[in-house]
Each structure stands twice: as structure tokens, then as C-alpha cells.
Amino acid sequence: MKSQQDAMTLSHALASSAGTAGGITYFGASRGSSFLSYAGLRGRALRWLHRLREAGVQPGDEVLIATDDTELFTALFWACILGRIIAVPVSTPTGDEGALKIGHIWGVLHRPWLVGDARVAGRVRAVADQLDAATAAALARIEARTLVADSAQIEGPEAAQAEVGPEDIAFVQFSSGSTGAPKGVMVTHANLLTNCAAILGAIDHPGAPPRFVSWMPLTHDFGIIWFHILPTVFGLDHGLIPTKLFVRNPLVWMQAASDLKANVTGGPNFSYRHFLKYFEPDAPRDWDLSHLRVIANGAEPIACALGMEFSRALAPFKLPQTALTPAYGLAEGTLVVSMAPPDEAMFSVVVDRAQVSPGQPVREIDGPEPGVSPVDFADIGRPIADVAVRIADDDGAELAQGVVGRIQIRGASVTRGYYNNAAATLAAFTADGWLDTGDLAFTADGWLDTGDLGFLRNHRLIVTGRRKDVIILNGANFYPQDIERVASTVEGLDLNMVVACAIGREVTGDDREHVALFVLHRRDAESFARIAAGVRDAVLSEIGIPVDYVLPVARIPKTTSGKVQRYQLVQRFVAGEFQEVRADLEAREAADAAELAAAFAAGDEAAFAAHLGALARRIVEGGEIALDRPLMESGFTSLRLVEFARRLTLALGLRVQVTFLFEHATLSAIASALLALPRADAMVDARADDAAPSAPLAPLTASAPRIAVSGLALRLPGGVETPDAFLDLLLAGRDATSGKPAGRWGDLPAGLCITERGGYLTDIETFPARFFNLTPAEAEAIDPQQRLLLMTAWEALERAGLDPTTPACSWA
Template sequence: MKRYRTLTEALAANASDALSVTFIEGSQNEVTVTYRELQLRALRLLHVLQSRGLKPGDELIFFLRSNENFIDAFWACLFGGIVPVPVAVGISDEHRSKVFRIFARLQRPRLLTDAKSLQLLEAFAEAGGAQREYSSVRAQSLVLEDLRLGDTLGEEHPLEEDALAFIQFSSGSTREPHGVCLTHRNVLTTVVDLGHRAQYRSGDVSLSWMPLTHDLGLIGFHINMIVFGINQHIMATELFSRRPLLWLQKASEKRASLLSSPNFGLRHYMKMYRTRDDHDLDLSCIRMVMNAAEPISVGLSHEFLDTLSKHGLPRSAIYTCYGLAEASLAVSLPKPGREFEYVVTDRNSLNLEQSVRYVSASHPDAVRFAIEGPPVEHCRVRIATTDGRDLGQDVIGEVQLQGANVTAGYYNDREATQELFTTDGWLHTGDLGFLHQGQVVITGRLKDIIFVNGQNFYPHDLEAVALLDERLEIGKVAVLGVRKNDADHDDVLVCVLFRGELSDFAPIVKHVRQLITKQTGVEVTHVLPVRRIPKTTSGKVQRRLLADDYLRGEFDQVIADIGRLVAPAVEPPAEAVAHDLAALLKSIFDRIVAEKNVGAQDDFFEIGMSSLELAQIHEQIDANYPGMLDITDLFDHSTIDALAEFLRDKLGQSASADPGSLAASGGRSDRGAAGR
């Protein structure tokens, strides 16, 4: 394979009409752009950007909804030496706030956006008293609808291997976002190592729904395919959220061999898959589904393989990987072509600097962790103490990195960069794990460890125990430890996604406490109902946001109410639930998108509701009326009144049917074997 010095060299070398990227926006809505056309489109857009005053070294924030526009702009910037700064549009005010915080972090920032996204920024600024910040951003904004492309090509800027290619801000929500600096050398090192380890070959075809603002979407499933000369398909993330079954339908149709999905994507797909029995799929073409971006569920991975094997999905398809933005994506990957492997350990042997004890799957304290392969060629991994003492094999410690794929630091943030590295130059990942026969096993996050009575516990381990209560579902439970000021112990919180009557939640409180105490000896401080489990765009649970809410006292009232309900006295009877469908639907919308104040006649799309929000709403409606609505029905009946009328017809005019609640309906579970 030819060695490229820069990303633009790679695109220029593969600028062929035989290779293409296809943007999938619907079952019948696709746009295919050849790599040759992509190069020309990028250079034409570069001319427009340069005519608007952008120069090499300027930072251009992408706040774009369209994948096609994103890719054109990304390559235009690279050709011109302009630094792309991708930011997820997202669904919440936190995403909009992040734009202003990142803008303030940069040195010569500009913003590229579309008219709709700009309106959302303006509305957010007005509501939050940030008009001054918005004015600064607006003055430096380029709106896509105002740009007119001609045939004139922009002037390419000469690039070096160690030139900054783009800035990758974390997919999470942080008060002070840190931008990972990735050079052309960093990214090309990872891309080549990943492609060689995964054994990419002529005839491979990729398909991804991961956001382009995430390193797995941008580096793993776009840039990687450019460098290796592979035809690629990029499916809109919101389309996958709305119609997850389309993902593998398109994989079957396009004969895709390279796919990716974290746990939450597999879970979302499986939930919708089980609602139908007319699947016409041939998945024998799939070589790998890269499972990364969040802790890998062994049980869910097995369930995915078991369920889809009848459609020809190979047992070797799940490909367990480990990486992070600071390593330009890839750290470790297994050899492809064989079923993924895992280890079974004693949960009591997972303390820091403790040797791991391996046990049988039937052991009462057994916990499973996926093996995520040996380090890629140009990345060195050690398991060490936080001060840099190497712990060797089969001992729990922090995963630390060195290599040509590793970032030099955070953009314009000297203090954070200094904290990122050990004194001997290894990068702190903040991830906990161990090496087993030279392969990486990730067990959790250093900052997520819960400390109780001198022992360390992992949130994912306690969550698996909580999921033994069959009313709970994987992905809808978050365990965290929170230490109040001057306390000598962590409060252990179990947060459960629940929007029913509080009286229906009381039995869950009692049972979850009983399960965790009996299985682990950990005394749970509080089991709390929450309206949402905050996650990053890649699906990682943001426990910090829940901890902040707890410390601010936002759960104090519900804690008091639950205390009265679970006190050793006769429980009060459950309150009567609403029988009017429109009122029930209104209450669901109010819980999930309270800030939008959706009226009975408000069109969901006219008020800017995202498909991800509608997916959450559909999930709650489905919990009350299983199988009665498809998520696409919310698009066809896009007001509360229209949806209520449609649902009433589906129920056979039974408007007085008791909707119940998640707990009362049994809390249908979609989790795999893990946690059973």
C-alpha cells in the first residue's frame, strides 16, 4: 500500500469514478458522490470559503445537520489548511451551549452552519441571556444557504505530516470542553494500522450510521475508507434512530462487509427487530461489526449474533475494539475472522493494583469482560498506576498510551495538556483494565469507580445486578458513587429511567436495594427515578451530570417522597392514571421535551423536535401500549391530537383503556444474557 504524508494526498490518489461515498437519508433517498467528484466539490467550496476570508490556520466550527455538507466542508478545509472543528448539532440546549464554549476556546474561529441550526442557536441565546455571545458567533458565521458554488477551484495549501488536520472535541458534555489536536501523521498512523489489523481488502464495502462528529464515524468509517480505496455508505444517525431496521436492510442490499455499532445501537436494532417477523435479509456479506465507543456487553453481543445467524450473519462478525479520540481512534483490535473472546473474572479481584482472578462462568461472583485485542502496530500500551509504575499482565490499573497515533495534547489548553500525560510521557486514558496474554481488557473508568468501605466497585457490575429485576432494561439504569463535601464514603445511587407514578416505583426501590446488597454487600443509598439517562452522542452514560443534579439537591423532594412510600408502613394506593389518550400523550411529551411546551396542535417538526427526541417519546408510548405504534407513525401523525386519534383507532376506539405505567406493564426487557 502506498504511504501518504497527508489526508489530502490520500483523497487525491484515490480520486476515481470507480470509488464513491453514498449518503443514505431514507429507504429511497440516497446521493452517491464519487471520490473524484468529492475532490472537485471540496475544492470549489474551498474557493467560496477563501473568498469569505478564511485563511490557513483559521478554525472552522461545523454545526451541520447534513452528512453530505459535512464531508464537502471537511475536505475543503483540509485542502486549504483550514482547521475543521466538528460539533454535534444534538438535541439539547447543552449541545448549543457547547458551540459558544468552543468558540471562546479557539483563536480565529468561524462557524459553518445551516439556517435552521443557526435559528436554534439564536433561540437558545435569547432564552439564556447569551445574546452577546451569539452576536460574536453570528458575526463570524457562514450560512450554507447563502453560499453559491461555481466552477472556480480554491487554492490548495501545502501541508506537512505534522500539520494540524482537525480538532476533535469530546462527544460528551463538559463545562470546559477539551479539543484533541490530531495531525495528519496521527490520523494516517491509526488508519493504516486499523486497516492492516482488520485486513481490509479489495471488494470491501462499508456502511456506518455513527455521527461524523465522532471519531469512529469520521476516522473509522470515512477517512479509513478513503485511504484504503473502499466504497462507503454513510447513513444519517437520526435515520437509524428513527428506523433502525433500515441499517441491516441496507447492509443486505449494498452487500456491505464492514459495519460498526456500539451496544446502544445493537440494543436499539434488536428491540425493533423483535416487533416484526417479515425480515428479508442476507447478512452473509458482513465480515465485521465493530463494537466500540462504550463498555462492550458480552451478553448483548451474543444475543445479536444468535438472533441474526438465521440471516447468515457469521459468528465472527462482532469485532470488539478499544480506542479513544486522544489516540486518533484505534488502540487495540483483535485478529478478524473468529468469534469474539471474553474472560470471566471474580468481581472481588478487580481492585486497583490487584491481580485478576479468573473463574468459571458458574461462579457466584463471575463477571465477563470482552477481550479487545492486542495494541495496533504503532501504539504502545501499558497498565500502570496513575504515577506511572508499570503493573504488567493480569493486574488492574490505568490504561496508558504512547505512539505516533497519540495526540500531542489539547488545543489552546496548556494546563489540561500537562495533566493528560505522565511525567515519563505516557498518555492517561482514564480507563481501567488489564492485559491478558498481551491483549487489552477494559473494565471501567477510573473516575467512575465507587468506593465503599475501603473497596472499589464498578458501576457496570452493579448495574448488571440491578438488571436482575426484570422491570429494568439495559441502558436505562445508571449506578454512580457521589461523595458529598467532607464525607468519608460515597453515596451509592441507582438511577432508573422511569416516568410512571412514584407509588409504582416503590417496589422497584425495595427490590433493587435487596438485590445489590445481597449480591455484593454494597448498601445502596438511594434508588432514584429519572426522566432521562444522559449520554454522549456515542452512547456513553454521563454519570457526572446525574451526580451534579444530586449534589445540587434536585432529587431531595423525590428522595423524601420515596422515603415515605418505602417506610415500614402500609403503602398508599397508587394514584389513578389518566384515561384520556391526548392527556397521556401530552404528559409524555412534557416529561421528555418540557422545554418545548408542546401543545395539542403543535407540529412536532415545525417546533424543531429531533428524531432522537421522538425515538424517546415512542419508547415511552410503546411501554404503555406495546406494539401499537411504529416510530414512523409519529412522523405521519405529527401533532398530539392527530397521534391520539390514530392510536385510539388502533385500539378499536378504546379511549378508556388503562395505559398503566412502565412498572405496571412489566417493564419489557430488551437486554441480553448479561445481567440475567
């Protein structure tokens, strides 16, 4: 492995790497791959730089790179680096959401160009009416400043490399904040070389140079910096797996690691669960994972239990059980801030859940304690070289070890600010140069606030969660990822299917925040009702808080880097989108409590009290609850009483107040008092300050009237996409066949294709993923025929005069 101590820029580093035997293995389907040396990469990049200059791109211009082709992406990226052009990696849009993000980014830039897929510009222009006037006006010239790039391989002369300095911007990493407005992190050559050297120093060990392999998207800082820029500048071999291939078949990840004898790979938490879903322990595999020393786990909250499950599953393939390596970082820190040492088994710190609020010392727990709810957080090691970390309070004062506070960072890897956004930069740093990660603001003393909360333990970092996501109930702080972890233990769920959010008091009109859990679910209402009940019970039992709403969603909104956009779900809730679903679920939950309601209606006090006991045991697990013992002495808390009151309200048709349960402290007293209420006055003795439960929807049953659909939708060769177009085709007697469209089937070997014409559908890759509540990754994984079925089924219903969104046609 060569040293890059003398390299001042990425351009110098690539020139040095071109003199080595190292390079990139580009993996494809069916275990196919191709190798490109760093000398070949540099030559290819210089030829692309010549093409860019011919088109009019100048040093200092910004180039948005939008392509899923990893070979083409790397060629274009390094062309920008060598030409002192500011690279702006963006995801290729598959729907309106991705196109809108590119539109927003375009409005932030000075002299932007778009290079990549020919269809991207059109998709962005199509959403211009959803952007502000200034941005929409800027987009008017997007086609004129778009260069179509179809293949990485290009012929022609090589351009001369531009003069580049260490403080020049290498690329801008954009991410959308909670308002959807993008902020671009400026990453300089010096930032990158510093952070890459620190990462390599943390994972390197004597022996053969490390080899890397990754499926992470190159538009994500984790993917482009750790798994492409780092090995490239140090002349180290690395392999790149197309992200879409990993989404479709995650097993290619370990196959590639085995084929390449890779030492280093990684991915965020969800990737390990995604892999395990497809992994069959008894299937014959020829994997040898003994070389894998580091599997970096970062970019989202780390679940140690999942990491250990992944490690155990691959132990038969000789995976070292110390390979999983927790890491913490952010774009504003270039990439990595802290990392656990390689060859150290990952572990978590278990603390009292009631003592993880900002400014509060945590209390570690060694074992089970009566009345104490434990929560565990992954240990993420010490800060890497050239990065300092401190924990501070809201006033910027440094806190002692073991006290929860704001995570702030400072060092040579930290960005100097946000591109073309002086206000955000000024708000981000402290006066002495620290970055506060809280709202990504720089504190008055120069530290950058990361927006995260955590504490130091033996000078090692423990991250507890995002400050803006914390849910506050009765003065105690609860972290959404902790609630999500517990909810995901319910049968049929996992970590990627649950999102916890706080619904503010200004929305609920209550004296506390409400907890909403949004669950990825695309099946029927009855199956979801069972899941919702299980989620409520699990969270109440383990964490001790009520879940006010458990709601189904067809997709979980995320940024292109995979971070959950909780604010979008809250906005949908506030807009009233879930009112009918809530009413339906409440009606089903009330129906499930039929035995309790029957005992109440019969006036049988003993039977009624017994059923109350069964309901109470679902809320507080751990044995019998005596009928004559106060609930607050039987494991109940005030929050558990809130949930008990809510369930009684739904089951009995009474608005039971929590104060009523305090006044009648035992199950026997509650049964007696409820049965003594005059039935006509029962609803008056309700949650006096709350609204009555919503009226339920009419249940969907087999007796519902049948619907006759009289509508037609189709997709046929010759561009036929409507019934009228089909009639025109028949009347004209036109031939709907054509020659093979460009890009269809790829480049076939000579002699393989035995016909020159065929019946081809047009635009089969165009699919409105956002319209159908699918993520781009989910849309890519769906068979094209299924995508066509979705679109034509919707059109057929519309042509029949039916609204596909109504309960008569669908649920949720």
C-alpha cells in the same frame, strides 16, 4: 485496493482516491440512495473551498461544521482539509445544551467560523447569558462569521488546493469534561493516516477490498474516522446512513449492509440493544449478511452477552458468528488503541469481583465457587500497529500482567495535545511520551493516561472501567457498569436505562460512599416502586452491596458522543432535586412491608421471625435461612446487613442500627429484641448518627381533589402562537395561509403540487428538548405533533395559573 504508503496528508490521499472507481453511497429513507465517486467528492469540496475563501475564510482558521446532512458535511469537511482550514465537527443543536457546547467551543478557538444550518447561530446567541463574559463577548460576532449551507451540491469554480503538511492539524475533536469545559483533541494528518493504516491492517484479509457501511454520526470520531476517512483515503467503497434515520428505524442498518454487501460496520454497545428492540425474528427479510466480517463494538463498555444475543438473532441471515469484534480507543489516540482479531469469537474473562482493585492481581474463576461473586470483562485483543499500551500504578511504574492499573498509551497515533489549552496538554503526558487515560494526563515519562483502568492478560487488553467512576465500599472497588448490568436484568429495564453513581461521604455525612441508581422512567410512581424494589434485590443478590437510592429520571444526560455524564446526576442529587421523590418511594416501600409491620404490631414473635426470614431471603438468595443461625454465617455481609437494617427501618418505623444486628446475630434474637423494645423508646434505639427518614408525600390517589384547568394554548397557521394573536387574527380578518415555506416537503417533482398556498405552522422543527428532559436523539424520534402537544399542554397549564412541575400536575 490502492496503497497509501506514499500519501503524506489527507489531501494527497483524496487526490489519489479520485483516480479510482470508489466512492460513497448516501442512504436515505425508503431504501433510496445516491452514489458519489471520490472524484466527484473532491470536485465538490474544491467548489466549497472556493466559496469559503470568497467569504473570507483563511488557512489556519477554524470552521465549525454543524449540519445533519451527510452529503453536505462530507463536502465541507474535505473543503477544510484541502484548504488547510481546521475542521471542527459539532452536533447541530436542538436545544440549549447543544447550543451551550458550541458557545464554549467558540470561546476556545482563535478565528472561528460557523458553517451549516441557518438557525444554529441564533440558537447559540440565545444562550450567551449562560456563558462567561469573555465567551459571550466573542459570540457577539457569530452571525457575521456564519455561512449558511443548505445543499452539498454547489456550482462555481474549483479552488486551488493549499499546501498541507503531515503535522498540520486536520481537525479538532471536542468533548466536554466533567466540568462542561470543552477540550479539543488536535488530530494531525499524520495521526490519521497512521491510525487508519493500522485499523485497515488489522481487519484486512486477502480477497476483495472491504466495503464499509455506518450509521454513526460524523461528529463522533468512531463515525468520521473508521467509517469515512479510512475508506476515503484508501479508495474503498462505503455507505453512510443518516444517524436520525437509524434512531427512528435501526433496521435500516442491516438492510443497508445487505444492499451494499458490506464487509465492515460497527457501533457502540447501545446500538445492538436498540436494533434488537425493533427486530422481529419472524418478519420476512431479504437480508444476506454473509459478507459481514467485522462489526466493530466500541466507544462504551462492551457487554459480551448482548453481542452474542445480537449475533444469534441474525444467524438466520447468514451473519458470521465471529463478526462482532471488540475494540478500545479514544480521541486522544486518534481512534483505535486495541482490537480483537477478526474471525475470532468475542469472549470475556471471568474474575473474582472482590479482586479488581487498582494494584491488585485479578483472580480468574473457571466455575461457580461458594461465597465468590464473579464479574466478567470483554477481551479487547492486542494493541494495533504503531500503538504501545502499558498498565501502570499511580506513580507511573509499570505493573505485571494480570494486575489492575492505569491504562497508558504511546505512539504515532497519539495526539500532541489539546487545542489552545497548554495547561491541559502539559498535565496529560508523561516525560517519556506515554498518555495516561486516567484523567487524560500525560505522565512524566511521556505516556498518555487514558483515564481507564484495566489489566493485560497474555498481552491482550482487558478494560475494567473508568477510574473516576469507581465506587469504593468497605475498601472494595465496584465498577458502575457492572452494577448497571445487573440492575438491567430487572424486568422492564435494559443497559441504556440505568446509571450507577457514587454519592460521596461529604454529601451523605456517613462513614461510607452511598450508591445511587438513576433509572430512566416516565411512568407512574407505583410502577417505579416495583422496579426500584427489584433493582435493590438484584444488586444485593448478585453483587452483595446495598443500593441506597433508586431514583427515576426523565432523561439520562450524555455527551454528543453518547457517554453518560454521571456528574450531572450527582449534582442534581446534591442540589436536593430528588428529596420529595425519595420520601414518596420510602413511604411506598414501607407500605409494601405491611405484613411484617402487622406481625410486629401484634407482638407475635413466631410470625414476626418468619416474616424477617422472608425479608432476609430477598437479600440473600439461595435457600432457607435458619432462624437460629447467625446471619453472617448465612450469606450476609456487612453491606447486606446495611440494607437489611434500612428495610427494617422503613417497615417498622424504627431506626435500626447495623450494630443492633451484630449484637443480635440471628433472626430469632432480632425478633425477640425488637419486640422487647418499649414502643415509646423505639425510635431512640435507631440509627443514632443518621437523620430520620424523610416525611412521605401525600400519596396520589383517586380521592385526591380534581383540578379544573382554565387555560388555552395553541399553534395555528399565520404565526399564531398565543390566544391574543388568535384574537387579533380574527378581528383583522387576515388570511393565515401562505406559500410553501422553504425546505417544507423538499423539492417536489413538477406537477405534483396542485396548490400554491396552504395553512402552514412556523418553526415546527424548534423544540426545547432539554426543557422536557429529552435527548436530541429522542426529540428527533418524536412525532412533530407530539412535540407540539407537549409544548401547548405546558403553556395551557401555565396560563391557568398552575405550576406544571408540582405533584398535583405531575410526578417526578
